[in-house]
Each structure stands twice: as structure tokens, then as C-alpha cells.
Amino acid sequence: MVADFRRRFLVSLALTLPILALSPLIQRTLGLEAALAFPGDAYVLLGLSTVVFLYGGWPFLRGLAAELGRRDPGMMTLISLAIAVAYFYSVAVVLGLAGQVFFWELATLIDVMLLGHWIEMRSVMGASGALEALVKLMPTTAHRLGAGGAFEDVPVAELRPSDQVLVKPGEKVPTDGVIRRGRSALDESMLTGESKPVEKGEGDEAIGGAVNGAGAITVEIRKTGDETYLSEVIDMVRQAQSTRSRTQDLANRAARWLTYIALSVGALTLPAWLALGQAFDFALSRMVTVMVITCPHALGLAVPLVVAVSTSMAAGRGLLIRDRAAFERARNLQAIVFDKTGTLTEGRFGVSDLVALGDRPQDEVLRLAAALESQSSHPIAAGVVEAARARDIVPAEVSDFENLPGQGARAAVEGRDVAVVSPGYLGEHGIAVEDDRPRALMAAGKTVVFVLVQDELVGAIALADVVREESRDAIARLKDKGIRCIMLTGDAEAVAKRVAGELGLDDFFAEVLPHQKAERIREVKARGLVTAMVGDGVNDAPALVEADLGVAIGAGTDVAIESADIVLVKSDPRAVLDIMALSRSTYGKMIQNLLWATGYNAFAIPLAAGVASGAGVVLTPAVGAALMSLSTVIVAINARLLKWAQPTR
Structure with a gap:
């Protein structure tokens, strides 16, 4: 869908240029009527605009049908009404109705709406990346002991329980099993959170995906496929992602009310003026002006433009935003749960x-x-x-x-x-x-x-x-803001207690397995606290997804990064403070833009309907389009001002 919006935007933008050149209002404004006008140009303009209306406007027209089908009018309904009124009224003018065409407003409206939706959709990431990264942790081949006593390389998928495989120094254990020969230190930090390699010998369990140390070991396979420890983690991530809640888009809620207002006022304007004895073309012009001035240029860009600016700012600060809704929730955080190894410690x-x-x-x-x-x-x-x-x-x-x-x-x-x-x-x-x-x-x-x-x-x-020096500063600042700081680790109780005491944490959970980490996050959320999780390992993935905001340390594993809502390029816990500050500033700009994009209609719609005509104030459709464009410019400038706000920790 992202690619589709991009393609439709580029095609519509290319067609908009000749539409602007052929529009009478643009020609008069630039004084180029003699240079650009030619016989039949109105029909060429109609043809180009029809392509933009049908091709560029198709996603919105399809969205209109969907919203009406579920009786939930919103953004798509309003956009579709705006472009439909502008298009069909302009077609009628070309075919002989007295009035003024709005093809250039139609084309630019569709361009802006496609651009806004493209920007917005690019910020929404799919959930499949985390699962793909988990799968990549497993090696693709293994050294299996053959019938003749020699080892042969086979695909991991061919391994069966009771098979014996050789794991050389530096290689990954292909799947869950028991060590039958040899002794070595296995690095399970990305799987269990254990901060140091675990010494293991004959009879000890080996987890698939663990990295072997200096000694060669022979492992007897016990579990394969969906039965393995890593597969269980994959299932937990998938389950947490499927039950994840997302905040409703504020722009859609605003659009729903604006739709009701536009429909009500527009439907009443035409018969009201006819009942007052005005000519049909005057009444129709008032109705068209209402619909045009209610065009959601500004509303459609109120949120995406701020998102684009804040995302750029965040990247400059080493914050990669993957989920906008979760990023917006960061402004209300009340508790932050930190993984220990690689996050609070080095x-x-x-x-x-x-x-x-x-x-x-x-x-x-x-x-x-x-x-x-x-x-x-x-x-x-x-x-x-x-x-x-x-x-x-x-x-x-x-x-x-x-x-x-x-x-x-x-x-x-x-x-x-x-x-x-x-x-x-x-x-x-x-x-x-x-x-x-x-x-x-x-x-x-x-x-x-x-x-x-x-x-x-x-x-x-x-x-x-x-312990990272940055961790001490981060915890101190967060506690000053009244935020509870909690540590979650697979390490021993004594180790966790030492680190928690050194950093002055409010609480800690020790000896926690991956599936228990997600449960601990649910426990913290059950206290009524808006909770963030900061981690870097495979064992953190389910917890990252379960939290209201998942933050991955960029130096960690791919799966932690793919499971998170925000990725920290640098391993600096203080960046959580940047996230919160930028989230508050971003949300504030969004609210400002939404208030303007909807609020100006409270002034403009009555004037468009002609309530001040007795005082000589009558807005033509062209003036209505200009006011609509002005609101878009104001929203765009206000979004850019976010860079000047300089949110601080």
C-alpha cells in the first residue's frame, strides 16, 4: 500500500503541472491567458483532471465506500466528498453551466492527500520483521555424526531427535539438545539474558542459537522445529504483536466531526438560499464554496507533517521511530523497565x-x-x-x-x-x-x-x-520526573540486587526467563502505569512488544530492534529522556495543527454559506479555495516550527 500511494502521488503530481497551466484562474493570475489558452483547452483540462480524479482519487473513493459500508464516516468520506464536488461541479461548468472550474483545486487536493497518506503509512511498520530476525538466529547447517563415525554437513531442517552434531568453537548450537562430549562456555546472553558465558559439560542442556566458546562439543538433539526454546520465543512475540493495541488517530476523529458539519451545512445551504428567493447559480455557488472550504488539506497534513519533522529530528538525535502511535504514548510514561545486560550495564x-x-x-x-x-x-x-x-x-x-x-x-x-x-x-x-x-x-x-x-x-x-555511567545520570533524571525505574534481568538475585542498589532503582526482577519478562511487564501495567521497556536481547523481544512503548538499544540484536517501537542508535539509556521530551513537543504540535485545521472552519464555513452576505461579505468558491490553501500553509509552517522548539531532557 505504501508503494501504491507513492506511485499514485507521482503520477498525479506529473499531471497536475499541465492542469495548473490550463486552469483559467491560474492563467489570469499570472497574466498568461494569451500564451497558454488555445481552442479546446477546456476539454483537455477536463481529460487530465478526470485521470487525476479517477486514478489519484481512487484510494479515497474506495475508502468512502468502506466507511459508509460500516457506517463510520471519517477522513476518506470527507476527502471523497471534497474531490467529488469539485470534480462534478467543474465538469458541469465545462459542459455549459455558468460558473468557474475547480480542476486545479481538485488536482492539488488529491496530490496533498496522497502525499500525506504516503508519509503516514511509511511510519507504520509491519510485525513480520521481528519474527524474521528471530528465525535468522538459527544456523542453516549442522555437522551431523554419520553412520560411519564421520561428520557430515546437513541442513538443520533434517535434524531429528537423538541425532548427534558437532559444534565447533565460535559456531551456534543448531537446536536444543544435551551435551554428550566436550566442555565449553556457551554464550546465551542473547537468549536468556545471562551476562557471562555459562560453563557446560556432559549432561548439560544446550539451547539452540547459543554461541559456543573455545571448546568443541558434541550435542545430542532433543527438540526440533516448533518445540525448541527459540520457537517458543517466536510464538510469544507473535502473540504479543497480535494483541497489541493502538491509539485512534486524532485526525480521523476530527475528520468525522468535520464531515458531519460539512454535510449538514452544505445540504442546508442550497435549499436555504432558494427558499430565500436567490437564483439557483448563487445558491449552488454557496454550497460549492462550503464544500471546497471544508476540503481537508490542512487536516490531512496536520499529523503527517509533524510526524515527518519529528522523525527527522529524532534520527538526528539517534532515535529511530518505527511506530508512531507508541511514540506518541511516550509523553505519558509513568514507569520504565530496563534490561540489565547491555542496557544499564556494558x-x-x-x-x-x-x-x-x-x-x-x-x-x-x-x-x-x-x-x-x-x-x-x-x-x-x-x-x-x-x-x-x-x-x-x-x-x-x-x-x-x-x-x-x-x-x-x-x-x-x-x-x-x-x-x-x-x-x-x-x-x-x-x-x-x-x-x-x-x-x-x-x-x-x-x-x-x-x-x-x-x-x-x-x-x-x-x-x-x-554499570554504564550514562545509566546513573538517566535513572537520576527519570526519578526526578517522578517516573518509576525498574530493572528486569535473567541474572542471579545477588547480581541484580547489587546493580539496583548502585543505581538507586525503585524495583527489580531477577532470574526472569523470556516468557516471564512479558508477564512482568503485564504486572507493571496492571498497576495502572503507562510502561516502557528498554532492552537489547532476544529474551527482551516479547517484553518489548508487550510494553506500551518498546525501546531497543541499537547495539543489540536484530530481533530486539525489529520488536521495538523505537530504536536507539547509541547504547545510551539517557536517550529515553529525549524520547519523552520529543514526544511531548510532537504531540503539542499535532494538537495545535488539528485545532487550526478544524477550528478555522468554525469561522470560514458560515462565511462560505453566506451568512454575512447582508453586510456585503460573500465568499466565492475561489476565495474559499484560497482560504483552504492558507490553512494548509499555516499547518505546514507550524509543523516546521517544531525544529525551533528544541525539546530538552
Whole structure:
């Protein structure tokens, strides 16, 4: 439909140029009657206008039939009445009726209406994009174990329960199953919200779409097709989209009342003047003027023009608006639910605490750990190395690096055996931790690794998902505006509590699975709060659609972006404040335009009907068309003034 409106607009616009050149009023105004007039030009003008009326006006005429069929007259009814009156009256004038043709008004009216609807429809996005993005998360091929013991590449669609597939480092798990051989860290952050790769081995479940880490694993297929975890998420997104409510277009409501007024006044004008003894051509001219002056040029563009300007402004601020109705609702937000990983936090590990055990200084503990971890690609290792770099610590030389699957790593650092290990490694080897500080850090939801030198415990390093500095500012400003700030995460309770306390959030939900995220949004909405959801993962998609306003961090997954109403190009939570400010300013301009586009009729329609004729004030159809055009210009200028408003956070 968007392409159809665009095509009809371009064709009608091309035909409007000769229509303007052949219109007597335009020729007289420009003083070009002698240059442009020729015998039979009225019939050429009639032919061109007929094409514009039938081809360009067809969507509105079809809409008229639909609105009348359901007894709900609105915008299409008013547009159709306007172009029909202008067309048939002008045809009658060409065929001999005394009067003035309105073909140029007809053509420009259709052009503007097609342009307005094209702009408006482009802002309405379909729901299929989110589902397509979900499907793309799954790989298309898998390495299946054949009868001869060799692996063969087959389409994922051919996999069946009990098949065994090889998942190499860096590849995605093709579908849900259980690990039968190997051990590795699986990145499920885009599926479950878990901020760090999960160490898994034989007997553990592997979710389709998870990204394998450094080790190769063999997975036995358990679920395929619609039974998989990802398919369930797809179903939730589809269901939430199908039940999504949208606000009624204010312009349609205004058009409905304007339709009733135009029909009533227009129907009464002709017989009223005839009853008062006026000539038929005078009475008909008054009726035509009423219908022309009520033409919804301004009304049709009141909302789309503001949308076009605000969309452009939003893009300049890194806000991509995908759903206009939801964007308009942003002005009334009362609660904002944030995903944790990748939204409020950076989604990477950073060193938060250093504990030196014994006589070694903290920097020495970090130097030894960073030297070892510089040989690893694990996210925890990256955090340790980054912390050393931030302190200008130069790592020592390393040799004989050895990965300890699921427990850490060890190597020779400056000739000494150094290991960075998990708490499980200490328990397995009977190494006691007598200091209470590491236990307190773990209780606070932080990941703690221990540093050993020659099997002697010398220190502990606590890491946590790094909270964005922008998040602190965003939460503080939102709370100042009286908006409740809530966090939703699949992470552990202790981790969520730490982040919520650090940011001063009003509430948080932890250990929440994807289908539960949508339920939590419904819970918040059930409190009577207009709610927004801000997230970036597959696990956020159902919640993004369920919320009154879904906001996706642009650095996140395609599915989160496709499920959202607004996409943030930058991963900056403060942009939510920009959304709210721009939404309020945009809505204000829309209301101003709608008030003008309908309000001027309260003055113009009575004059068009001739109520002031006794005082010598009689509006001709041409003057009525000029007033109608003036209202359109005013609406367009007011929409452009939105750029000068400079909405602020």
C-alpha cells in the first residue's frame, strides 16, 4: 500500500503541472491567458483532471465506500466528498453551466492527500520483521555424526531427535539438545539474558542459537522445529504483536466531526438560499464554496507533517521511530523497565575489587594475573587484562599456558607457577580461604577468581558487569520526573540486587526467563502505569512488544530492534529522556495543527454559506479555495516550527 500511494502521488503530481497551466484562474493570475489558452483547452483540462480524479482519487473513493459500508464516516468520506464536488461541479461548468472550474483545486487536493497518506503509512511498520530476525538466529547447517563415525554437513531442517552434531568453537548450537562430549562456555546472553558465558559439560542442556566458546562439543538433539526454546520465543512475540493495541488517530476523529458539519451545512445551504428567493447559480455557488472550504488539506497534513519533522529530528538525535502511535504514548510514561545486560550495564566484566592475601601488594597480584589472562580469550580474562592496562601495569612474560576447563588457567610467569582459578578449584584441591572479604564479594553478586603462586593463595579479584555511567545520570533524571525505574534481568538475585542498589532503582526482577519478562511487564501495567521497556536481547523481544512503548538499544540484536517501537542508535539509556521530551513537543504540535485545521472552519464555513452576505461579505468558491490553501500553509509552517522548539531532557 505504501508503494501504491507513492506511485499514485507521482503520477498525479506529473499531471497536475499541465492542469495548473490550463486552469483559467491560474492563467489570469499570472497574466498568461494569451500564451497558454488555445481552442479546446477546456476539454483537455477536463481529460487530465478526470485521470487525476479517477486514478489519484481512487484510494479515497474506495475508502468512502468502506466507511459508509460500516457506517463510520471519517477522513476518506470527507476527502471523497471534497474531490467529488469539485470534480462534478467543474465538469458541469465545462459542459455549459455558468460558473468557474475547480480542476486545479481538485488536482492539488488529491496530490496533498496522497502525499500525506504516503508519509503516514511509511511510519507504520509491519510485525513480520521481528519474527524474521528471530528465525535468522538459527544456523542453516549442522555437522551431523554419520553412520560411519564421520561428520557430515546437513541442513538443520533434517535434524531429528537423538541425532548427534558437532559444534565447533565460535559456531551456534543448531537446536536444543544435551551435551554428550566436550566442555565449553556457551554464550546465551542473547537468549536468556545471562551476562557471562555459562560453563557446560556432559549432561548439560544446550539451547539452540547459543554461541559456543573455545571448546568443541558434541550435542545430542532433543527438540526440533516448533518445540525448541527459540520457537517458543517466536510464538510469544507473535502473540504479543497480535494483541497489541493502538491509539485512534486524532485526525480521523476530527475528520468525522468535520464531515458531519460539512454535510449538514452544505445540504442546508442550497435549499436555504432558494427558499430565500436567490437564483439557483448563487445558491449552488454557496454550497460549492462550503464544500471546497471544508476540503481537508490542512487536516490531512496536520499529523503527517509533524510526524515527518519529528522523525527527522529524532534520527538526528539517534532515535529511530518505527511506530508512531507508541511514540506518541511516550509523553505519558509513568514507569520504565530496563534490561540489565547491555542496557544499564556494558555487558562486559570489569574488575571491581582487588584483595591481596599475604604480603604481596594489590598491583603485584593484578600484574601476575594479567600476565596469565593475557593468553586467554575468556570474558573474565579480558576484564583482568583491561584493569591492568587502566593502571598502566605491564604484564610479565608467560610460557607454558594451560587452560583448566571450567576452573581457570595456569602458566609459568617469570619462572613461577601462577594460576587464576575459580572457587570450585580451591575446594577440589583443599585450599582454604581464611579471609572473609572474598566471601563477602561473592555474596554481593560479584564473580570472584583467586590467584595462586606456586599453589599458594596470594589474592582474589572480584569482577562485575560494568554499570554504564550514562545509566546513573538517566535513572537520576527519570526519578526526578517522578517516573518509576525498574530493572528486569535473567541474572542471579545477588547480581541484580547489587546493580539496583548502585543505581538507586525503585524495583527489580531477577532470574526472569523470556516468557516471564512479558508477564512482568503485564504486572507493571496492571498497576495502572503507562510502561516502557528498554532492552537489547532476544529474551527482551516479547517484553518489548508487550510494553506500551518498546525501546531497543541499537547495539543489540536484530530481533530486539525489529520488536521495538523505537530504536536507539547509541547504547545510551539517557536517550529515553529525549524520547519523552520529543514526544511531548510532537504531540503539542499535532494538537495545535488539528485545532487550526478544524477550528478555522468554525469561522470560514458560515462565511462560505453566506451568512454575512447582508453586510456585503460573500465568499466565492475561489476565495474559499484560497482560504483552504492558507490553512494548509499555516499547518505546514507550524509543523516546521517544531525544529525551533528544541525539546530538552
